[in-house]
Amino acid sequence: MMLQRKNIVITGGAGFIGAHLARALAEDNRVTIFDNLSTGSREAAADLLDANRATLITGDIRDLHGLDAVFNDADLVFHLAVLNLRACMTDADGAESVNVRGTLNAARAAQKAGAARFVYVSSSDIYGDVDEFPTPESCNPRPTTIYGATKLAGELVCDALRRANGFPALVVRPFNAYGPGEHAAGDSGEALPRFIVYALAGRPLPVYGSGAQTRSFTHISDTVRGMIAAASLESIPDFPLNIASAREVSIMDAARAVLHALNLPDHPIEHLPQRPGDMARQCADVSRMRALAGFSADITLEQGLPSLIDYLRSSAPDPESAPRLWPGS
Numbered sequence: 036m037m038l039q040r041k042n043i044v045i046t047g048g049a050g051f052i053g054a055h056l057a058r059a060l061a062e063d064n065r066v067t068i069f070d071n072l073s074t075g076s077r078e079a080a081a082d083l084l085d086a087n088r089a090t091l092i093t094g095d096i097r098d099l100h101g102l103d104a105v106f107n108d109a110d111l112v113f114h115l116a117v118l119n120l121r122a123c124m125t126d127a128d129g130a131e132s133v134n135v136r137g138t139l140n141a142a143r144a145a146q147k148a149g150a151a152r153f154v155y156v157s158s159s160d161i162y163g164d165v166d167e168f169p170t171p172e173s174c175n176p177r178p179t180t181i182y183g184a185t186k187l188a189g190e191l192v193c194d195a196l197r198r199a200n201g202f203p204a205l206v207v208r209p210f211n212a213y214g215p216g217e218h219a220a221g222d223s224g225e226a227l228p229r230f231i232v233y234a235l236a237g238r239p240l241p242v243y244g245s246g247a248q249t250r251s252f253t254h255i256s257d258t259v260r261g262m263i264a265a266a267s268l269e270s271i272p273d274f275p276l277n278i279a280s281a282r283e284v285s286i287m288d289a290a291r292a293v294l295h296a297l298n299l300p301d302h303p304i305e306h307l308p309q310r311p312g313d314m315a316r317q318c319a320d321v322s323r324m325r326a327l328a329g330f331s332a333d334i335t336l337e338q339g340l341p342s343l344i345d346y347l348r349s350s351a352p353d354p355e356s357a358p359r360l361w362p363g364s
């Protein structure tokens with residue numbers, strides 16, 4: 036499917052990944068962002084909105100009728116709206132209603148509108164406790180968090196609709212995306228921006244547990260390129276697609292890479308209690324996307340970190356707004 040001159044709706048398009056995706060797609064398509072602005076913001080896509088290169092409709096994916104009106108003439112829907120990992124830890128009802136019911140709503144609205152493709156943006160967090168590394172899409176998911184479980188439920192909804200009546204759903208599973216626009220503060224804050232914010236403020240870098248946990252950190256421009264490559268495939272694969280860097284990096288090495296990039300080699304690192312449900316290892320098998328779409332995520336952490344550092348230097352979030360501890364820890 037050529038992503039040109041299409042009407043594209045992005046749920047969660049005012050969030051971190053969604054705004055980057057909107058920016059990339061707005062070059063050649065008409066983009067509508069649908070977002071309740073809970074963790075996302077108008078500012079995330081202000082450049083596009085101010086230049087009339089995308090439209091923002093404020094609404095909630097839990098409102099099926101609202102979705103019907105927005106999806107009306109959509110050729111393609113990217114579904115990213117989500118209740119994030121941290122928020123899901125203290126709001127199980129919200130996790131279910133946004134991540135499961137909301138995904139069902141979005142899929143049904145896209146189906147009703149006759150969209151040619153529905154891209155469900157799942158997550159590597161569905162893998163949880165797997166013991167196969169690098170992890171292929173075919174392995175048996177074993178989520179360790181409510182977030183991972185509800186993201187997996189969203190996949191199953193898409194899968195069932197596809198099998199039952201040919202609903203054109205495609206599932207992608209991005210691994211830890213990082214880059215400009217990533218949340219440092221509040222419930223959405225992630226490891227790399229938190230490290231940078233704490234280092235810039237002269238405070239020890241908070242590492243949960245030993246820091247031996249590994250992740251496939253993927254620069255946002257690679258993540259978005261992979262998502263678009265998957266959505267552009269001629270035919271829809273009936274299996275999910277990992278979107279990730281092939282490089283496995285420990286949290287301690289990521290902390291050291293941040294300190295190296297900031298030229299602060301002796302800056303202290305503080306070990307905090309382990310996060311409940313924290314995945315010990317995340318390492319993507321990227322061979323499917325390579326074989327199907329010729330895609331590989333090539334930006335290394337060392338190459339990609341400066342863009343996140345520059346962004347955080349200019350937005351200067353307060354470390355107090357990036358909590359060290361996890362709910363329940």
Ligand SMILES: NC(=O)c1ccc[n+]([C@@H]2O[C@H](COP(=O)([O-])OP(=O)(O)OC[C@H]3O[C@@H](n4cnc5c(N)ncnc54)[C@H](O)[C@@H]3O)[C@@H](O)[C@H]2O)c1
Nearest residue numbers: 047049050051052071073074075095096115116158211212
């Ligand atoms: N960031 C990552 O590393 C990563 C990795 C794997 C998968 N993902 C997935 O990518 C997607 C985007 O994640 P992100 O990191 O950009 O998060 P984000 O929090 O920045 O974006 C989520 C967006 O959804 C919106 N939203 C939340 N609830 C909503 C609702 N009920 N109705 C409408 N909009 C709502 C928020 O306002 C926000 O703009 C999610 O589906 C997430 O599961 C992210």
